[in-house]
Amino acid sequence: GDWRQRQRTQETVPRGICEAMCPARELRDREAQNRLHRFEMLAGTEKSRRPRGDPLRAVKEYSRPAAGKDSTNPSDLRPPAVLLKTVCYLIDDIAASRTLHPWSEIYGFVFDRVRAVKQDMIIQRLSGLDCVAILERTVRFFIYSSYHLCGEPLQLYDPCINDTHLQENLSWLFECYATETEPHPNQEEFQALGLLYNLGSTQATQHIMGLPERLRSTPAVKLALSINRAFLERNPVRLLRLAQGLNFLQCCALHRHLLTCRRDLLLIFSHGHSSRNCRFPLDRLAQLLSLDTALTAQLCQDYGVKVNQESQVVFSKAAFTEPEQGKLYCKLYHNIVAEKQRDLTVGSIIHGCA
Structure with a gap:
């Protein structure tokens, strides 16, 4: 019976067949409603009354699941490989672009489109290596943003919303690590980032303590554990000394506790x-x-x-x-992190080639 049940579930889970980053129907609709982001417009039509969408640059928008709306239409869903391609496009051509500004607008665009990617993943109940590759990049993007946009006005960047999405993606990623049998070469990096970001949290500490010894004894996780211990023991001198040994992205994760x-x-x-x-x-x-x-x-x-x-x-x-509240600017005191960025590009940071 169990096998048949699984077979039935498999039949009811929709499988995407959309090969473009944005379904053709959505592109037409948004074009007609003048709802294209400037990053998606066909070069040369930006100034016209109704700009055209560039099929190579348009990316599916996040839309709230609404009653009576079918979100499971296969031609609106992108398969895993297309989702990963989309995320890589958002990193390489948008986040890491040398010509697009300001970064708060880049963040807003990537944030929304990554949310739509996640929605496609959930509807198709994705798991496996593509899923992990997407989640890892998304987590790095949110961690980098939490440092890079720190202190921006709330309407441009909301640290609480960023935090909510970062935590959701992180726990999904940890779930993939725990339940899948494939080797995950970046696991050490993300276990350490998760602990540094959630310093002092009982849940984060317990999670790390429940990992296999071989992971707990890796250099990155050991350092994160020592920093966490210094934090719990309220030993700031030790914590700041140990933080010297972190790389740039690890400093971004830690930065909100500094x-x-x-x-x-x-x-x-x-x-x-x-x-x-x-x-x-x-x-x-x-x-x-x-x-x-x-x-x-x-x-x-x-x-x-x-x-x-x-x-x-x-x-x-x-x-x-x-x-008084709001008198202290965290951004002023960023130099410990800024120094470590030196010659790293945004692309290499988010792809993890740093």
Whole structure:
């Protein structure tokens, strides 16, 4: 009975036959309704009253599943190979483009089209290597964006929405790793990224602890575990020292925890070194915080920590204060991450050739 049941399920799962990145019908409709994104327009028609769509650049849009609307029509669904091709196009020709600007608009376009890819995957209940290749690139895109667009106005980039999608894709990816028998050569990379991004989370820590020993003992996962331990033990000095050993994308994953970490360091030192005649060299503090001295002085000022004329920090329990909401700009303190990007291209970062 079980076999027959499986056979029946197989028959009811739609299989896509659309070979283009955007179904022909959707392209016609969006053309008629003037709903093409400028990245999809046929060169030379952008300025006309009704721009034409370029079949080689148009990509299926995300649309909410609506009542009475058939989303399972095979000619509107793209098979796995076409979905992977679509994601690679979005990375190579859009995200990594040297001519398209601004990046917040690139993000908005890629975000929406990747969502539509995911929808096609869910409807067809995809699994396997193409599925993993798509999810890995999507997760890298969201992690890179969380750093690159940090501090942008909310209408251009919403960190909460980015986070929701990143987490969903990450758990789907981990599910693929856990249930499929094919070898997954990038598993070490993503297990480490997941933990660095979700530092201090019980769920993330338990997930890692449940992995086979051979994965837990790989260099990337071991480093992520040490950083996680330092975070849980509230040891910011150790955490920032260990973070020096991370690569660029790992720093992007960690970056949302850095402000908390630096704040903790100043708080701990304000208590530990609080005495009227204790002076702490600013350049030494800068080293510990992985910031230059100007930014270190700025951060001290933000937290009410006094820096005197001789570039010495005067820690005091009483003086430490939390800045008002929105006064601290994370982006200001990005240099630990920015330095690691040096000559990496966006394409190589998201494809994982970094």
